């Protein structure tokens with residue numbers, strides 16, 4: 001049972017190890033780890049976590065590519081040798097099991113982001129690429145495991161900490177873990193949620209539309225068909241589709257607080273060959289964000305219908321629509337599930353007032369919830385608005401609070417014995 005003495009011990013322990021958390025996080029930020037280039041950070045983490053439990057490698061293999069939930073990229077990747085790190089603490093008795101997960105990869109940082117890999121401290125925040133997405137989450141898990149280890153707290157249920165690669169590019173690391181690691185009674189995915197609890201996530205689908213036109217010299221413009229102009233008609237139809245999506249998703253439970261939790265975005269457009277040539281080809285890529293009232297299959301169908309409804313015979317015969325890249329299903333676990341209420345309670349024990357609501361971005365959580373069929377929520381320090389930006393940061397005190405909330409949660413959820 002979680003008693004006051006243990007609670008105080010944990011609180012004191014975390015305060016005493018604030019500098020250790022800062023040093024650890026700074027070091028993590030100093031190791032660049034763009035998706036697909038995580039080897040150095042995995043080696044570092046392996047050494048940093050080595051005393052905290054039984055270490056396992058869960059390999060990504062090229063066989064993953066045949067899984068429907070695999071995310072393909074522009075350049076197909078060779079996964080040989082790429083792995084996730086799982087630190088297992090087998091339970092000491094009969095208790096509920098849990099997976100705590102964070103991802104080790106980040107989005108890139110271009111040259112204009114001068115401080116990307118400094119890991120410097122400013123006004124109580126640690127700054128740099130990955131600070132809140134998701135190295136702050138790894139720092140929380142580091143503190144949690146270190147505290148369990150140093151204070152000799154024995155959990156009754158199994159605890160697996162999964163440090164996974166390739167979240168930013170779609171979740172292939174998490175996919176390998178869901179397929180090749182034992183399931184658990186609950187999963188907490190660490191992402192920047194400002195310490196709010198998200199048992200549901202918006203989904204996201206990237207699309208690619210290509211239109212062939214008829215390329216002629218502009219002097220013969222009446223004999224050509226301009227693919228770029230056909231593309232503009234499609235973009236206008238997509239803008240109207242976004243309005244439809246907004247209407248249909250209005251007031252969806254858990255997402256009421258967001259101004260516009262669903263989106264249709266036009267991300268890139270490439271077309272034409274020459275200023276005086278009627279454009280013979282256009283490629284438009286973009287994304288649709290959607291709530292759990294829809295799913296990937298339905299969004300794909302609606303995108304096709306949107307283009308078909310244009311009733312433009314040329315477009316109908318000369319367009320292709322496909323979805324070769326990111327395809328993250330939306331998901332929702334019950335807001336009343338004990339996984340949610342136990343974490344909410346442990347947050348409140350230390351003075352936090354977390355909202356329980358949907359998350360308006362997508363992450364690895366859906367793979368655990370849908371493919372793994374495990375109750376899953378997302379929780380962690382930092383603000384998602386800072387992620388992927390040139391001002392990425394995480395508050396050190398929030399790392400300690402997240403660790404304290406999770407330790408309280410683990411003691412309630414997994415149970416503790418008298419060690």
Ligand SMILES: [Zn+2]
Nearest residue numbers: 133134167191
């Ligand atoms: Zn993330």
